[in-house]
Amino acid sequence: MRKTGFLYDERFLLHQTGPEHPESPERLLAIYRELEDADAGLLSRLIRIKARRAEQRWIEIVHSIKLIFRFEEACSWGMKELDHPDNKICRESFETAMLAVGGILDTVDLMMKGEIDNAFCAVRPPGHHAEVNRVMGFCYFNNVAIAARYLRDKWKVQRIGIVDFDVHHGNGTQNIFEDDPSVFYYSIHEHPSFAYPGTGREFEKGSGEGYGFTLNSPVLPGQGDTEYKGLLQRDLFAAFGWFKPEVILVSAGFDAHIDDDMSDIKLSTECFSWIMENIVGMADEYSSGRVISILEGGYAVDRLAELVRNHIEILLGD
Amino acid sequence: MFIDKSMTRKVITIRPEAGIIEAREKMDKHNIRHLPVVDEDNNVLGIISDRDIRSALPSVFSASLEEPAERERILGLTVGDVMTEDMITFTPHDTLTDALLMMHKTKKGAFPIVDWDGKLKGIISIRDLIRAFINVMGLDQPGTLLCLVAEDKVGQMKRIVDAITEEGISIGSILTARHWDEGKRAVFPYLLTVNVTRVKRKLQDMGYTLLDPMEWSLEGLPVI
Numbered sequence: 075m076r077k078t079g080f081l082y083d084e085r086f087l088l089h090q091t092g093p094e095h096p097e098s099p100e101r102l103l104a105i106y107r108e109l110e111d112a113d114a115g116l117l118s119r120l121i122r123i124k125a126r127r128a129e130q131r132w133i134e135i136v137h138s139i140k141l142i143f144r145f146e147e148a149c150s151w152g153m154k155e156l157d158h159p160d161n162k163i164c165r166e167s168f169e170t171a172m173l174a175v176g177g178i179l180d181t182v183d184l185m186m187k188g189e190i191d192n193a194f195c196a197v198r199p200p201g202h203h204a205e206v207n208r209v210m211g212f213c214y215f216n217n218v219a220i221a222a223r224y225l226r227d228k229w230k231v232q233r234i235g236i237v238d239f240d241v242h243h244g245n246g247t248q249n250i251f252e253d254d255p256s257v258f259y260y261s262i263h264e265h266p267s268f269a270y271p272g273t274g275r276e277f278e279k280g281s282g283e284g285y286g287f288t289l290n291s292p293v294l295p296g297q298g299d300t301e302y303k304g305l306l307q308r309d310l311f312a313a314f315g316w317f318k319p320e321v322i323l324v325s326a327g328f329d330a331h332i333d334d335d336m337s338d339i340k341l342s343t344e345c346f347s348w349i350m351e352n353i354v355g356m357a358d359e360y361s362s363g364r365v366i367s368i369l370e371g372g373y374a375v376d377r378l379a380e381l382v383r384n385h386i387e388i389l390l391g392d
Numbered sequence: 393m394f395i396d397k398s399m400t401r402k403v404i405t406i407r408p409e410a411g412i413i414e415a416r417e418k419m420d421k422h423n424i425r426h427l428p429v430v431d432e433d434n435n436v437l438g439i440i441s442d443r444d445i446r447s448a449l450p451s452v453f454s455a456s457l458e459e460p461a462e463r464e465r466i467l468g469l470t471v472g473d474v475m476t477e478d479m480i481t482f483t484p485h486d487t488l489t490d491a492l493l494m495m496h497k498t499k500k501g502a503f504p505i506v507d508w509d510g511k512l513k514g515i516i517s518i519r520d521l522i523r524a525f526i527n528v529m530g531l532d533q534p535g536t537l538l539c540l541v542a543e544d545k546v547g548q549m550k551r552i553v554d555a556i557t558e559e560g561i562s563i564g565s566i567l568t569a570r571h572w573d574e575g576k577r578a579v580f581p582y583l584l585t586v587n588v589t590r591v592k593r594k595l596q597d598m599g600y601t602l603l604d605p606m607e608w609s610l611e612g613l614p615v616i
Binding site: 094095096158159160203210211212242245267268269270271272273295296335336338373 | 536
């Protein structure tokens with residue numbers, strides 16, 4: 075059994091998106107309840123990590139000060155959305171996003187100090203759509219991108235591999251690292267001609283020095299396990315085989331599940347487990363088991379909870 | 393959709409007395425394939441393309457460049473000698489579809505845009521049209537494509553647009569196409585949101601079928 079960290083904090087529920095918004099606090103509540111109810115004291119086998127407010131300078135390693143201030147101001151003025159109706163906010167949204175990042179940075183520290191082997195971060199709001207100067211698609215701060223830069227700046231990690239299996243392409247993460255050869259960004263998602271946000275085409279491979287360090291596997295609507303397994307083997311496994319990441323970060327979105335009507339991809343519960351088993355396997359092979367998985371999407375609440383439980387059990391191992 | 397909103401205004405031009413080697417260098421430098429040819433008063437005299445220049449030069453496999461006389465002749469060729477004088481032009485108030493259809497018909501890659509006095513105002517090329525098309529389809533903004541099947545009768549589009557608008561969702565574009573079933577139409581609204589779950593359910597409740605995009609293929613269409 076590995077030492078698996080679990081970042082969760084009730085304050086992540088304070089980011090209220092209003093009725094009928096799919097990115098709701100209920101998502102995290104369902105995950106927490108599922109873990110509480112799980113057999114064999116699953117929750118007690120995890121190393122619990124609480125949130126902490128991030129220092130602003132760590133947000134600034136990815137985002138513009140302008141974006142940070144606008145987000146903070148919009149919340150303190152009581153605005154209901156930021157830049158687009160998708161991005162609902164409340165007075166607590168900014169603080170919630172700061173807490174999520176702080177908790178993730180602590181998680182990184184714990185892993186790099188060897189106090190935990192890997193971790194799952196059940197955070198809100200999600201992050202992979204957020205760009206340097208743009209919030210979008212329910213995302214404000216790019217959690218996974220900040221974690222990657224923090225690993226580089228504080229822990230001097232030279233090669234960081236990001237795997238993004240949210241059903242939507244992580245345009246923010248790709249954009250932030252497109253010319254950076256120290257971060258390999260891999261994403262598998264529904265084809266951008268059909269699904270949000272319309273990026274993540276096969277020909278997007280990074281730019282400048284980072285060319286070849288971005289890799290996208292678009293999947294056509296209606297497809298499922300067979301196509302995912304084939305593409306992951308052909309693209310991701312091969313890429314990490316030569317890139318050999320020292321740390322793996324996961325943008326874990328669970329909205330490609332067949333029961334999640336946010337997309338037209340039809341993954342089974344088993345396939346999500348297969349994906350995570352392989353990511354953990356690659357971490358064992360290349361990165362001394364170091365994986366931090368960060369929650370992105372997943373909107374079929376009951377299914378999400380079950381998928382996250384499986385995901386965490388795989389991180390724990392036997 | 394008038395040309396003047398989409399044309400390139402800062403036009404790289406050339407004089408008729410310039411040599412064709414200079415013209416080619418200018419194209420290479422600016423990564424373009426067409427130069428309008430103008431006189432000192434900015435009157436358009438013709439257009440020269442990279443293909444016009446290539447046709448005027450001997451093949452790289454021929455030895456003729458080695459011969460001093462042939463070399464002299466080529467170096468002496470001017471833009472005026474090889475340009476197309478009998479060119480197609482548009483005015484800024486012609487439309488993008490005029491230019492699109494003319495390109496399709498003539499297989500030309502660019503047209504000079506001139507005012508009523510024949511002075512150069514801009515150029516419209518395939519690249520400008522591609523950019524305009526991306527813009528019209530809303531593809532430069534993040535969004536989700538819905539694929540619906542509707543009865544091919546009056547008022548369907550209004551119902552669909554109303555339903556989407558009631559959800560507070562902006563529409564990037566809507567394309568429609570013939571469906572393989574008689575009396576049906578496929579409708580593709582491009583919605584500027586990630587949040588499509590509710591609107592999808594709503595449209596289904598209204599009786600629209602969500603088309604499985606993978607069942608949608610050109611082979612399924614009736615032959616004209």
